[in-house]
Amino acid sequence: MLTATLSPNTELRSLEPWQSEEFAQHMGRALEHIRPWVGSSFIPNDVDGARATLTRYAESAAIDGDRIFGIWSRGRLVGGVMFVEFNAAAGTCEIGCWLEPGAEGHGYITSACRELLRWAFEVRGLHRAEWRCRADNTRSSAVAARLGMTLEGVLREAWLNSGVFHDMQVWSLLAKEWPGAKRSV
DSSP states (O other): OOOEEEETTEEEEEOOGGGHHHHHHHHHHHHHHHTTTSOGGGOOSSHHHHHHHHHHHHHHHHTTOOEEEEEEETTEEEEEEEEEEEETTTTEEEEEEEEOGGGTTSSHHHHHHHHHHHIIIIISOOSEEEEEEETTOHHHHHHHHHTTOEEEEEEEEEEEETTEEEEEEEEEEEGGGSTTOOOOO
């Protein structure tokens, strides 16, 4: 299990179905802030929706697939990171994130994503990690750049959100670019 201390008062750990109420409350605080940047299937409307989202990730993690983690600052859930896709057999993953507005500017996302990359490359031996974001999401692009990722290109009008097609950037990082990654023979 991946858990990490991100700062003296901030930790990263799995988000699980038993935390549905806390997740729903957090999403209520984060909703309007993240709505333009995340898919509608990720946003729960209530505790039942939160439970369904967390259950979907728990079931996927149980078969070595996608995973979701929360970021707690001073005991309060303020955001999270996830393996949007995790395919150990193919050696690839995609990382995603979200944060409520009051938690921005503390480096939580960059630190948490570094932990996901460390685990993917050093523990699991994956070959490639991706980051996809709307091309106009400058904060998300800045995180990818801070993580040492390379912008591979832009998928034109590849993501539909609220009836509008948006361009999507694709960033990547290879294991050989990550210090300490397991090396395939």
